[in-house]
Amino acid sequence: MSTRIAFLKGHGTENDFVIVPDPENAVELPPAAVAALCDRRAGIGGDGLLHVVRSAAHPEARHLAAEAEWFMDYRNGDGSVAEMCGNGVRVFARYLQHAGLAGEGDLAVGTRGGVKTVHLAKNGDITVGMGRALLPEGEITVGAGERSWPARNVNMGNPHAVAFVADLAHAGDLHSPPPFSPADAYPDGVNVEFVVDRGPGHVAMRVHERGSGETRSCGTGACAVAVAAARRDDADPAVTGTPATYRVDVPGGTLVITERPDGEIEMTGPAVIVAEGEIDAEWLAGAAG
Numbered sequence: 001m002s003t004r005i006a007f008l009k010g011h012g013t014e015n016d017f018v019i020v021p022d023p024e025n026a027v028e029l030p031p032a033a034v035a036a037l038c039d040r041r042a043g044i045g046g047d048g049l050l051h052v053v054r055s056a057a058h059p060e061a062r063h064l065a066a067e068a069e070w071f072m073d074y075r076n077g078d079g080s081v082a083e084m085c086g087n088g089v090r091v092f093a094r095y096l097q098h099a100g101l102a103g104e105g106d107l108a109v110g111t112r113g114g115v116k117t118v119h120l121a122k123n124g125d126i127t128v129g130m131g132r133a134l135l136p137e138g139e140i141t142v143g144a145g146e147r148s149w150p151a152r153n154v155n156m157g158n159p160h161a162v163a164f165v166a167d168l169a170h171a172g173d174l175h176s177p178p179p180f181s182p183a184d185a186y187p188d189g190v191n192v193e194f195v196v197d198r199g200p201g202h203v204a205m206r207v208h209e210r211g212s213g214e215t216r217s218c219g220t221g222a223c224a225v226a227v228a229a230a231r232r233d234d235a236d237p238a239v240t241g242t243p244a245t246y247r248v249d250v251p252g253g254t255l256v257i258t259e260r261p262d263g264e265i266e267m268t269g270p271a272v273i274v275a276e277g278e279i280d281a282e283w284l285a286g287a288a289g
Contacts, residue, residue, distance in 0.1 A: 014252025031079025086219020
């Protein structure tokens with residue numbers, strides 16, 4: 001291993017990531033090293049880490065190599081492995097474009113959640129195919145302080161409870177998980193979105209992400225919100241036969257979510273590379289323990 005390792009820093013609607021380009025999968029990134037890199041005081045700082053590897057070089061992605069040259073080996077900020085990150089895959093694609101490894105148009109990106117189709121537009125926006133939502137049955141209630149609201153249960157590969165409220169401030173500080181009922185509805189916890197209307201096809205949200213507290217943006221959460229809004233507004237694309245598009249404002253910016261009549265959901269938003277530099281390999285080795 002060289003004494004220095006290249007890195008970049010990027011964000012998508014202020015969901016920020018450390019990017020480690022490593023085409024041949026030569027850099028060891030155990031959980032402790034990832035957590036150190038994502039530490040906002042002692043490291044570079046980020047909500048997660050994007051390890052950029054050729055699919056053929058990664059044991060978990062070799063079966064994807066025929067469909068996607070590049071694999072997003074995504075890690076959470078605490079070092080744990082995750083299947084997918086909607087904001088992260090946009091930043092991943094932006095890095096490939098920045099490095100001259102991808103151009104405008106369509107791009108396939110391998111993830112642990114399967115191959116995702118990404119489109120890099122001329123105006124700089126990036127669209128990601130997010131798959132289909134599941135809508136488990138059953139009544140859900142979420143609360144904050146002395147208030148409570150009915151919520152729509154939406155699963156985007158991870159669970160979401162979407163509540164429409166009169167004022168986003170009613171959600172409180174969102175540091176702790178909002179209570180929900182029935183208690184057995186989400187045995188592994190849930191992401192909770194509080195949503196207000198801003199106008200036709202336009203909503204704003206705040207989110208408590210399980211394990212993280214309130215975050216500046218959540219791509220799967222914005223998709224869940226759009227799906228819930230379409231059902232509330234009698235605009236289910238499977239029923240109307242026409243796509244439903246919602247502008248979803250998050251604290252870190254705006255995402256545009258479109259659900260098609262076949263159920264496929266697309267998320268469009270920005271992705272920015274803000275810096276590049278080098279990691280000291282000795283420091284990283286020490287941080288890894």
